[in-house]
Amino acid sequence: MRDVAIIGVGMIQFGRRDEDSLMDMLANASLKALDDAGLGDKSVDAVVVGNMGSGIIQHQTAVASSLVDRLSLLPAAAETVENGPASGGSAVKNGLLAVASGYYDTVLVVGGEKMREVTGWRATDFVATMTHPLAEYIYGVTLPGMAGMFARLYMEKYGITREMLVAVAIKNQEMGGHNPFAHVEMAITKEGIYDDPASIVNNPVVADPLHLYDACPVSDGAAALILCPLEKIKNPTKPPVVIAGFGQATDTQTLQEREDPTDLKAVTLAAQKAFEMAKLKPSDIHVAELHDAFTILEIAESEHVGFFKKGEGGKAALAGKTKLGGQIPINVSGGLKARGHPVGATGVAQVVDIVYQLRHELSKDRQVKNAQNGLTVNFGGFGNNVLAFVLRRV
Amino acid sequence: MPIDMELEQVLRPHQYEMKPYPPKVITLANGKKMVVRQAVREDVPEILKSVHPCLFIDRDYYDIVSARLYGELLAWYRYRVKSEYCLMGQVDGYLVGVVNGRMETDQVGMSYHTLAIDRGLRIGSHLFAAKMEYHLEYLNQEEVLIVAESPIGFRRWMIEYPLEPTTIPHELGGGDSWRLTRQIYFAAKPRLVVGERPVPQELLDEAEADIKFADEDTIRERIAGLKGR
Numbered sequence: 001m002r003d004v005a006i007i008g009v010g011m012i013q014f015g016r017r018d019e020d021s022l023m024d025m026l027a028n029a030s031l032k033a034l035d036d037a038g039l040g041d042k043s044v045d046a047v048v049v050g051n052m053g054s055g056i057i058q059h060q061t062a063v064a065s066s067l068v069d070r071l072s073l074l075p076a077a078a079e080t081v082e083n084g085p086a087s088g089g090s091a092v093k094n095g096l097l098a099v100a101s102g103y104y105d106t107v108l109v110v111g112g113e114k115m116r117e118v119t120g121w122r123a124t125d126f127v128a129t130m131t132h133p134l135a136e137y138i139y140g141v142t143l144p145g146m147a148g149m150f151a152r153l154y155m156e157k158y159g160i161t162r163e164m165l166v167a168v169a170i171k172n173q174e175m176g177g178h179n180p181f182a183h184v185e186m187a188i189t190k191e192g193i194y195d196d197p198a199s200i201v202n203n204p205v206v207a208d209p210l211h212l213y214d215a216c217p218v219s220d221g222a223a224a225l226i227l228c229p230l231e232k233i234k235n236p237t238k239p240p241v242v243i244a245g246f247g248q249a250t251d252t253q254t255l256q257e258r259e260d261p262t263d264l265k266a267v268t269l270a271a272q273k274a275f276e277m278a279k280l281k282p283s284d285i286h287v288a289e290l291h292d293a294f295t296i297l298e299i300a301e302s303e304h305v306g307f308f309k310k311g312e313g314g315k316a317a318l319a320g321k322t323k324l325g326g327q328i329p330i331n332v333s334g335g336l337k338a339r340g341h342p343v344g345a346t347g348v349a350q351v352v353d354i355v356y357q358l359r360h361e362l363s364k365d366r367q368v369k370n371a372q373n374g375l376t377v378n379f380g381g382f383g384n385n386v387l388a389f390v391l392r393r394v
Numbered sequence: 395m396p397i398d399m400e401l402e403q404v405l406r407p408h409q410y411e412m413k414p415y416p417p418k419v420i421t422l423a424n425g426k427k428m429v430v431r432q433a434v435r436e437d438v439p440e441i442l443k444s445v446h447p448c449l450f451i452d453r454d455y456y457d458i459v460s461a462r463l464y465g466e467l468l469a470w471y472r473y474r475v476k477s478e479y480c481l482m483g484q485v486d487g488y489l490v491g492v493v494n495g496r497m498e499t500d501q502v503g504m505s506y507h508t509l510a511i512d513r514g515l516r517i518g519s520h521l522f523a524a525k526m527e528y529h530l531e532y533l534n535q536e537e538v539l540i541v542a543e544s545p546i547g548f549r550r551w552m553i554e555y556p557l558e559p560t561t562i563p564h565e566l567g568g569g570d571s572w573r574l575t576r577q578i579y580f581a582a583k584p585r586l587v588v589g590e591r592p593v594p595q596e597l598l599d600e601a602e603a604d605i606k607f608a609d610e611d612t613i614r615e616r617i618a619g620l621k622g623r
Binding site: 015018119120184186187188189191192193196197198199200201202203204213 | 420421422423424425426453514515516519520523545549584585586588589590618619
C-alpha cells in the first residue's frame with residue numbers, strides 16, 4: 001500500500017444555488033481542486049463522484065460519466081458512489097484505495113448534491129429513503145424523527161441537557177459566519193433560541209426534543225480533492241497532507257435492532273480503525289470535523305471517537321472545550337449545521353476543510369494553531385455505515 | 395395629482411373604525427429586538443421603497459407577493475381600499491417586514507400579504523401572528539380569511555395553526571379561503587404569538603424616529619442570495 005496524499009482541494013459555497021445544475025456544481029468544485037493541485041495539462045486517471053440522490057431529485061443517473069466528459073478528462077475511469085449521506089466519504093475511500101493499491105496515480109474525488117430544487121418536505125422524504133423500507137419508512141420515519149428518538153434516549157442515559165445542544169448550535173453557527181463556503185452565516189444567541197419566551201417561535205420543536213436550530217439546513221453544494229501517491233510529489237508548492245488512516249464500519253440498518261440504540265458502534269469501530277492505521281490516538285488530533293446533522297450527533301460522536309468519555313461530551317461542549325482554542329476544536333467549519341449538508345458532498349467537504357486546516361491556510365477566526373493531525377467522521381444512515389479519516393500534515 | 399373633491403367623495407370607500415394596534419417587541423433568534431408597530435398612511439411612500447426591490451425577485455414568489463402588496467399599500471395611501479391596515483417589523487430602526495390586511499366586515503377580517511425583507515429569523519411568522527392578533531384581539535373579529543401564494547406561506551399558516559379550509563372565495567382571487575377562527579387562534583396562540591408590551595421607550599423612539607431601509611442590493615442578497623436563508 002502506498003501512502004496517499006491530497007495535493008489539491010476545492011469547494012464551492014454551499015447554500016441555495018438556484019442558478020447552478022448539479023453538474024455545474026460538481027464541475028466547478030473539480031476545477032478548483034485541479035487548479036489547486038497545479039496539475040496543468042496533466043489529466044487524471046480516474047474520477048470518483050459521491051452523490052446520493054441525483055437519480056431521485058434530478059432524474060439523472062451516472063453523473064460521473066457526465067462529469068468526466070464535461071471536464072474533458074476522457075478517457076479517465078469514472079464512477080459514481082452512492083452510500084447515503086456517507087457517499088462523499090465512500091468516494092474518498094474508493095479514490096484512496098485506487099491510489100494506495102498502485103493501480104492509479106492521480107484520482108479526482110468529488111462529492112455533490114443539489115437538494116434545494118425540491119421543497120423541504122420532498123428533501124426530507126428523499127433522505128428518508130435510506131431507512132428500512134418495511135420497518136421504518138413505511139411508518140413515516142424521517143431522519144429528524146430518528147434523531148429525535150436517539151436524542152431523547154441519549155439525554156436520559158447520559159444527562160445531556162438542552163443547554164448542551166444549544167451550545168453546539170451556537171458554536172457551529174458562529175463558526176459558519178467565518179466560513180466563506182458556509183450555507184448559514186447567521187450567528188444566533190442563547191437568549192434568542194432558548195431563554196426568551198419568543199424562542200418558542202424562533203426555535204420550534206422539529207422532532208422532540210430537537211428544535212429547529214438543532215438540525216442542519218438542506219443545502220446545495222460540492223467539494224473536490226485530488227489524490228496521488230506521496231512518493232510522486234516533487235517540490236510541492238503547498239504542504240502535502242496524507243490520509244494517514246481510514247476506517248469504515250457498519251451496524252444494523254434499523255435502530256430498533258441494536259442492543260443499545262445509544263451506542264454508535266460503527267462510529268467507534270471506524271474511528272478505531274482509522275487511528276490504528278495512522279498510529280495515532282484521539283489525543284493526537286488537533287481538529288475534527290464530525291457529522292453534526294443534528295447537534296446531538298456532534299456530542300455523541302465526540303464521545304464515540306474517544307475525545308471524551310461517555311456522558312462527558314455534552315459537558316465539554318457547554319464548557320467550550322470543543323470551540324476554536326479549546327481542548328479539541330470540533331466543526332470549526334460550522335459543520336453540517338452551518339456549512340450545510342448537501343448529502344453527497346459532506347464527506348468530501350469534511351476532508352477538504354481539514355486539509356485547509358492542516359495547510360494552515362485559514363483566517364485567524366477559523367484556523368486551529370499549528371494543527372498537524374485532523375479527523376473526519378462521515379455518518380451514513382443513522383449510524384449504520386460510517387467512515388472515518390485521519391489526516392496528517394507531512 | 396389633481397383631485398376632484400366632489401368625485402373623490404364617491405370614490406373613497408367607507409371606513410370602519412379601527413382600534414389601534416399597540417406596539418410590541420419580539421426577541422429574534424440572533425438576539426436582536428424587533429419592534430412590531432402599526433404604520434400610518436403617511437408611512438406608505440417610505441415603506442414602498444423597501445417593497446420595490448422585491449418586485450423583481452422570483453424566488454419563493456416574492457415577486458407576486460411584493461407586487462400585490464405594493465398595489466394594496468398604494469390603494470390604502472390613495473383611499474381606494476376599505477379599512478386596510480399595515481403592521482411593520484423594525485430592527486435597529488430598519489424595516490425588516492411588512493404585513494397588511496383589512497376589515498371585510500366588522501366580524502370578518504381579510505388577510506392580504508406577509509413580506510419578510512430579512513430571512514431566516516422567522517420574521518414572517520412573527521408578523522403574520524401579529525396580524526392575526528390584531529384581527530382577533532384588537533379589532534375583535536370572529537374570523538380571518540386567508541390564502542397563501544407560496545409553499546412557505548402554506549406551511550406557516552395552513553399547516554402550523556392549522557387553518558380550516560372553506561369554499562369561500564378570497565379577495566385575492568386565487569384558491570379558496572382558509573379560515574382562522576377565534577377558537578383556532580386562541581388554541582395556537584401559546585406556541586405562535588409572542589411579544590412583550592410595553593415596548594421599552596428607547597426602542598420605540600428609535601423605531602418611530604425614522605424608518606430606515608436597507609439598500610436594494612442588500613435586500614436582494616438577503617432574500618435571494620446564495621446563503622438562501
